[in-house]
Amino acid sequence: MLDFPYDTAPAPGEVVTVRPGLLWARLxxxxxxxxxxxxxxxxxxxxxxxxxxxxxKVGRAQWRxxxxxxxKDFRFSGLLVTHHHPxxxxxxxxxCSTLEIPLIASRTAFLSAMNFYNSPELLxxxxxxxxxxxxxxxxxxxxxxxxxxxxYMRMLxxxxxxxxxxxxxxxxxxxxxxxxxxxxxxxxxxxVMLYLPEDGLLLAADQVIEKISPNVSVxxxxxxxxxxxxxxxxxARIQRxxxxxxxxxxxHRLPFYGLHHRCADLIAHHEERCEIIRDAVLxxxxxxxDLVPIMFPRELSPHEMSFAFTEVLxxxxxxxxxxxxxxxxxxxxxxxxxxx
Numbered sequence: 001m002l003d004f005p006y007d008t009a010p011a012p013g014e015v016v017t018v019r020p021g022l023l024w025a026r027l028x029x030x031x032x033x034x035x036x037x038x039x040x041x042x043x044x045x046x047x048x049x050x051x052x053x054x055x056x057k058v059g060r061a062q063w064r065x066x067x068x069x070x071x072k073d074f075r076f077s078g079l080l081v082t083h084h085h086p087x088x089x090x091x092x093x094x095x096c097s098t099l100e101i102p103l104i105a106s107r108t109a110f111l112s113a114m115n116f117y118n119s120p121e122l123l124x125x126x127x128x129x130x131x132x133x134x135x136x137x138x139x140x141x142x143x144x145x146x147x148x149x150x151x152y153m154r155m156l157x158x159x160x161x162x163x164x165x166x167x168x169x170x171x172x173x174x175x176x177x178x179x180x181x182x183x184x185x186x187x188x189x190x191x192v193m194l195y196l197p198e199d200g201l202l203l204a205a206d207q208v209i210e211k212i213s214p215n216v217s218v219x220x221x222x223x224x225x226x227x228x229x230x231x232x233x234x235x236a237r238i239q240r241x242x243x244x245x246x247x248x249x250x251x252h253r254l255p256f257y258g259l260h261h262r263c264a265d266l267i268a269h270h271e272e273r274c275e276i277i278r279d280a281v282l283x284x285x286x287x288x289x290d291l292v293p294i295m296f297p298r299e300l301s302p303h304e305m306s307f308a309f310t311e312v313l314x315x316x317x318x319x320x321x322x323x324x325x326x327x328x329x330x331x332x333x334x335x336x337x338x339x340x
Contacts, residue, residue: 001258001261002210002256002257002258002261002262003256003257003258004210004254004255004256004257005247005255005256005257006254006255009024009026009035009037009253009254010024010025010026011026012026012027012028012062012065013062013065013066013069013070014069014070015040015066015070015071018039018247018249018255019199019201020042021041021042021175021176021177022039022040022041022042022201023039023040023047024037024038024039024040024249024255025037025038025039025040025066025070026038027053027059027062027063028053028058028059028062029053029054029087030054030056030058031303032304033212033252035252036051036053036054036087036088036251036252037051037249037250037251037252037253038050038051038052038053039051039203039249040071040074041174041175041177042174042175043077043078043174043175044077044175045075045077046074046075046076046077046078047071047074047075047076047077048076048077048078048079048080048104048174049076049078049079049080049095049101050080050081050082050194050203051080051081051082051087051088051089051205051251052079052081052088052089052090052091052092052095053087053088053090053091054086054087054090054091054155055086055090055091055093055094055155055156055157056155059090059091060091060094063091063095076099076101077101078101078102078103078104078164079092079095079096079099079101079102079103079104080104080105080166080192081103081104081105081109081192082109082191082192082193082203082205082206082251083106083108083109083187083188083189083190083191083192083205083206084108084109084110084112084113084116084188085153085188085206086153086154086155086156087155087251088205088206088251089105089109089113089156089159090155090156090157091157092105092113092156092157092159092160093117093156093157093158093159093160094157096160097160102160102162102163102164103159103160103162103163103164104163104164104166104172105163105164105165105166105192106165106166106167106183106190106191106192107165107167107190108188108189108190109190109192110159110163110165112189113156113159114159116153116154116156117156117158117159127220128220128221129142129143130142131220131223132145132220132309133333133334134333134334134335135287135288135289135309135313135334135335136287136288136289136290136334136336137289137309141305144302144305145302145305145306145309151303166181166192167181167183167190168181168182168183168190169181172194177196177199178196179194179195179196179203180194180195180196180197181193181194181195182194182195182237182238182241182242184205184207184231184234184235184237184238185227185230185231185233185234186207186214186216186227186228186229186230186231186232186233186234187206187207187214187215187216187227187231188206191205191206191207192205193205193207195242195246197242197243197246200243200245200246200247201246201247201249202242202246202247202248202249202259203249204248204249204250204251205250205251206250206251206252207234207235207238208235208238208248208250208259208262208263208266209250209251209252209253210248210250210253210254210256210262211253212252212253213266213269213270214231215307215310215311216228216231216270216311216314217307217310217311217313217314218310218313218314218317219310220310223313224317225317226314226317226318226321227314227317228270228314228315228317228318229318229321229322231270232267232270235263235266235267236263236267238259238263239259239260239263239264242259243259244258244259244260244261245257245259246259248262270315270318273295273315274315274318274319276294276295277291277295277312277315277316277319277337278319280294281325281336281337281338281339282339284338285328285330285336285337285338286336286337287330287334287335287336287337288309288312288313288316288337289309289334290336291312291316291337292305292308292309292312295308295311295312295315296308296312316337319337320337323340324339324340325337325338325339325340326338326340
């Protein structure tokens with residue numbers, strides 16, 4: 001069971017004190033998951049911001065409301081981003097420029113943000129449309145998903161030209177606190193988490209969230225990837241290396257206690273999703289496109305279809321990588337997963 005010390009989240013423009021020198025705020029997102037949590041950690045020379053929200057007019061306005069309101073007269077000393085998804089790094093360039101502060105990030109987050117910003121056509125490449133089509137999407141839907149479905153990845157301000165790298169195993173000193181830097185994979189490569197065992201705190205980013213599972217997707221530029229395997233391995237590592245009684249501060253939804261229980265629930269959730277695929281392909285092969293309405297039985301926008309389709313592929317690739325299942329050529333330019 002999970003325990004929630006807060007019944008509600010801060011409204012836009014409000015800040016909640018979680019611990020002395022540790023603040024929590026929330027920004028709006030224009031998606032089904034309609035918010036992202038951001039945090040502020042007091043340092044010797046100011047406050048370090050953790051994550052940013054996407055780059056749009058609403059996001060910038062909500063930051064200005066914070067700076068003109070509860071954070072008025074605060075001095076900021078840095079911006080730490082947990083990973084390269086735009087709801088976490090989208091306003092990094094704007095914030096670093098506006099506040100004249102350095103960016104702190106993993107190498108993967110920094111280089112990925114630079115790549116997506118400087119190559120906006122990347123995810124709409126013809127090779128990626130062909131990838132979607134090879135897994136059963138109609139050419140029309142594949143073109144839609146690789147364009148409209150990927151608009152989210154372009155909600156980035158121009159990233160800073162330089163950054164301070166942090167990586168797994170580092171100790172990050174912020175004021176009197178010495179955070180252990182952990183990284184996890186699956187939802188995003190080299191996603192940064194900050195662990196403070198003596199204070200019972202884990203800033204978990206999107207690796208562990210209450211109630212919902214983070215999206216775990218096969219990306220078109222790594223079609224044979226096994227992100228679900230990496231995600232499950234990362235959860236097992238957290239269960240092994242992080243205290244169960246920590247307060248978990250995630251990138252979305254509410255802070256909670258019950259870390260190990262939540263990790264176990266997430267692993268079980270994805271096993272259940274794999275079981276749906278096992279049942280679906282028991283008697284005949286099915287493409288990823290065939291499996292999307294089975295695993296997501298509701299109408300999906302292009303943005304949601306992109307996430308759903310690539311998450312189905314994460315589960316099929318996971319099954320194939322562990323044996324008992326294989327990809328078969330249907331002879332019409334598409335492939336399907338089948339029992340070996």
